[in-house]
Amino acid sequence: MAQSVHRDPASTAGQSHRKQDDEGLDLLHLLSTLWQGKWFIAGCVAVALLIAGYYAFRVAVPRYSATANLALQMRSQLVNEVDNAAATIAPEFSAMYTELEVITSRRIIEETVRKLELTKDPEFNPLLREPPALSVEGMKRGLRALIGSDLPSAPENLITDDEAAFSATVSAVRGAVAADTKRYTYIFNITATSEDPRKSALIANSVAETYIENQIAVKYEAVEQAISWLSERVVALESELKDKEDAIKALRSETDLINADTLEALNRQAKDNRDRLQETRISATEAHARLGRLLAMRDAADLDTLTKTLNDPTLTRLLAEVKAGTENGRHLYDSRLELLLTRARTAAERLDAQAGALEQALERLQTQIATQADDLTKLVQMERDAQATSVLYDTFLSRLKETTVQRGLQQADVRVISEATRGRYVEPRKSMILGIAMVLGAVLGTMVILLRQFLFKGFRTADELSKFSGVAVLGQIPRIPIKSRSELIPYLVDKPTSAAAEAVRNLRTSILLSDLDNPPKVIMSTSSIPAEGKTTQAIALAHNLSGLGKRVLLVEGDIRRRTFTKYFTKASPHGVLSVLAGSVPLADAVVHDDLVNADVLMGEKTNVNAADVFSSETFHAFVRDARQHYDFIIIDTPPVLVVPDARVIAQSVDAVVFSVSWDSTTKAQVAEGLEQFRIVNQKVTGLVLSQIDPVRMKRYGYGGKYGAYSQYGNAYYGL
Incomplete structure (x- = not known):
């Protein structure tokens, strides 16, 4: 198999992607892209200027502005230094x-x-204006006018x-x-x-006048509200004060109050009781x-420890008799022990x-202290509230x-220092609108x-294809101007000097x-996906080599699609499968096409998987035998991303030509297609755009640079 002039896509894939990232950030590349679309950007700018100009000079209504000036009077007190119940404007900017x-x-x-009765002015009352022609109401009116229906006129006066x-x-x-x-x-x-310069001045002066009148009215209203509220509060406080004084008198007459010294003595007595x-x-x-321990020792029959703990001489003597084994010693010991335990139990109960008793006395004393303290606290609180x-x-x-x-002393905190005069023209600002439109058009186009x-x-x-894939581009073939597949061969024969023929x-x-x-000698034509021109390329290449x-x-x-019958008028009852099966010799299965001046071996329908057919030794032998009878063998194969046939056939060929459809096949499809060949250790000889x-x-701006579709190449090609 011949050595190819391409680079291995597997070894250069990372470099290719890095180059693409660098190019994506390349300022010159960006400027080149924008320069290629300069006419589109210019068109966007022109359209934006037309729209903006129509709006600014034909649609927009001229408007005028007038300004009235008010000054804040810096004063903090009213006449006679009396505090103002109505707040004035503070000099802080937040106010x-x-x-x-x-x-x-x-x-x-x-x-x-x-x-100003502005409800009668159509400029501000939308109900007095005619609806726009493009609005729903405007279209309804236009339709009624078209059919001759009477329309109600707008009222002269608005309620x-x-x-x-x-x-x-x-x-x-x-x-x-x-x-x-x-x-x-x-x-x-x-x-x-x-819209009227005089009206703008009238509105500005009226707003200033209304604001000043409102300030005075608000202040007067605030004073009246303050007087009313203060009067109500004074009456309520007078009644409240009388009630509190009466309540203090009633408490003094109904309660036997004590002083703070007596409470302190009671507290000391309570402390002594708590200590006892x-x-x-x-x-x-x-x-x-102690009683619990004695009972536990008695139950455990630990007489020595029990006797020692009680420390009773009689019990000690009786324990000696118990140990000596006297006849009545145990009975006397138990009687004496029970007596001592009863004394211990009685002492605990007495405590x-x-x-x-002490606890009850303490509770009575605390209740007395709490009652006296509450009465004293209540009296002090009532006196403070009063x-x-x-x-x-x-x-x-x-x-x-x-x-x-x-x-009667209220006045506004501001005064008019300059009334509004005839309004000045403010909009539409035609130059600004046109400038913004130009910028927006350029931005939109960009x-x-x-x-x-x-x-x-x-x-x-x-260049883009080669840099991305890392594989050399062997050719660039323009689209052949035919309407059906049957016109391909006649076009190649009739136009041998066309751009497409020269590209082949x-x-x-x-x-x-x-x-x-x-x-x-054995050349395979394939692609990533269908409709990338691989079959057209194979037929054109066969025609060119036969020349x-x-x-x-x-x-x-x-052999899965079998499209050769749409290109060639002659057909044979036998094809590739018949030759591989050995039922028909190669010479009897091929059809010689006079226009292409080459032998054509067409595909046949089969129930056997195509990949299995081309993987067989029979196919390899067929290729070796065909090498002996032909100078060149061109094999058109299915797309590599659709079925595995192309990767299998590639094992028997000398060159793999991989077609990539211009402006259609994606980078991911090309990368995956080349990866499929790399997996089976098959190098792609080169790519064809x-x-x-x-x-x-x-239109994209590449017409003066590349091969068969360049502007300077037109003089070299026939029609």
Whole structure:
């Protein structure tokens, strides 16, 4: 098998992917991509400018803005140094920003709408305007007008209490009014925008006037509310103070109160009782513990330890008699022991009774202390509450008198320093709209170009294909301009100088020169997936080789689809399987096509798996025998990613030509197809970039660079 001129895809796959990543970040590559799509970007810019220009000069309505200026009066007190019940505007900027929201609040705008009767103005009342032609209501009106139906006319006057119309008008006016402050000053700017310059000034001045009137009204209302609330609180506090004083008198008359010294003496007595109770409980516990130990020793019959613990001389003597074995010693010992145990039990019970008596006495004493303490605490608390209520009553009474004086002294915290005059033109800003449109058009076009480049997964140039795969590209074949497969051979015969024919010649030269020492004789044509032009390439290559005066055999290795009958008019009842089975000699099975000037061995239908047929020694022998009778053998095989036939046939050929459809086959499919050959240790001689569209190549910006579809090559090719 001839040595190929390609690099091993397995050894260069990582390098290829790294090169691709580097290219993806290459600024020159990015600029080249954008330059190739420059006309598309220019078109996007032109469309954006047309749309923006139409909007700015034909659709957009001119609008005018007028501004009224208000100044905050820096004062903190009212006349006669009386504290103000209605809050004034604080000089902090947070408070000023709050006032800006008040100026544009719905309440102020509603008063302005009523004052200027803006519900009758179509600019702000959408119910008085004709609906746009492209809206649903506009299309309904147009349809009615087309069929001759009478349409109700818009009312001349709008009822001002119509809630929907009034709400819509207020919302529109709020959108047309804005307020801000001058930096580092206490100046408010009220700006109104309208289609009429005089109307904008009228609205701005009206909002300023309404805001000032609202400030005075709010302050007066706040003073009245303060007076009313203070009056109610004074009356309530007076009644509350009287009730608390009466309650103190009643408590003093109903309770036998003591002083703090007496309570302290009772507490000392209670402490002494608690100490005695604790000592008695400890003694009782020890007595019960001793009794328990004695009973345990008695039950265990430990007489020595029991006698020693009781330390009773009589019991000790009787224990000696028990040990001596006297007749009545055990009985006397038990009687004496029971007497001693009874004394111990009685002593423990006496201590328990003493502890109980002390505990009851302590509880009675604590109850007395708690009752006396509660009465004293309640009295002190009532006196404090009464005193606090008295102070609060005096404070509120004084505040009520001061607030009453403030009636009639209210004035606004701001004043008008400059009324709005005829509005100035503000929009549409035509130059800005056109500039933004130009930028947006360029950005949109650039994004489309880059997105298309990013999403593109195929190949458009031989250089891209070679760098990705690490395999040499032997040829680049343009799309042949035929409508059916039956037109392929007549086209190759009738147009021997066409771009496609010249591309096949270049491919033939690359294949034959791929190994000068041992030129390939058996050439296989395959691809990753169907419809990549491998069969067209095989037939064109056979026709081109036969033009050199060589004996050429074209074998249909894709016996699953058997498409040769759509290319050749002659057919034989026998094919590849008949030859392999030995039922028909090769010479009788082939069909000589006069146009191609080559022998064609077509495929046959079979129930046997095609991969098993081509894996047999019979097929290898068939190829060896065919080498003796033909100068070149071209085998068209199925796609490698569909069935394994191509990888099996590749074991018997000298060169594997792998077709990749231009701008169609994805990188993943090419990589997987080459990987299938690498798995079986079969090298791919080279790749062919097929079905190239010259028109689209020029559109992509590659028309002046590459081979048979380049602009400078047109003079060398026939039609």
